[in-house]
Amino acid sequence: AQSVTQLDSQVPVFEEAPVELRCNYSSSVSVYLFWYVQYPNQGLQLLLKYLSGSTLVKGINGFEAEFNKSQTSFHLRKPSVHISDTAEYFCAVNNQAGTALIFGKGTTLSVSS
């Protein structure tokens, strides 16, 4: 069965510092991997996705993620964060039937000045 583990529930960083949000997955079928962001009191917005091909995926707002099949990871990175990046971030993998998503529990990124 598919599952997602986000290794950090909270990540505090200072503005302009780099950040990495860690995500490991478990899957018995071909994976499609996603990162979503949720700003306070809003819905979810897609940051980036991996379907196939290049293992380095670039998304919106300067974020990127690297698919590592041997380590079953899909970590999200940004070289320099802004206050406006403060949000909750969710890693997700397709369910076994490929019909919906299985989400991790989320990582709260708090950026301070």
Added chain:
Amino acid sequence: NAGVTQTPKFQVLKTGQSMTLQCAQDMNHEYMSWYRQDPGMGLRLIHYSVGAGITDQGEVPNGYNVSRSTTEDFPLRLLSAAPSQTSVYFCASSYNRKETQYFGPGTRLLVL
């Protein structure tokens, strides 16, 4: 396009009451899903549909019912509300399994 719309935005129920959360999309997406979001739990899949007339259970289906009579609409019914169903509910849709899931703005439900 309005995208994915959900109504109501907020609802208070008493234990034992029933209600329907509405979800509609105007993107002609075949795949639609319902999730609930609880603090520290992420989003958990309740039910999903791969097309009109086809639905299936997700991770936490108990206490919820769905139907899909049209491509556009995917309502979620709470049969007899319980305090454990206090949550934020999100509806999502996508064209197929590889495409981005688009989320609605959510419905906040409080069951007293």
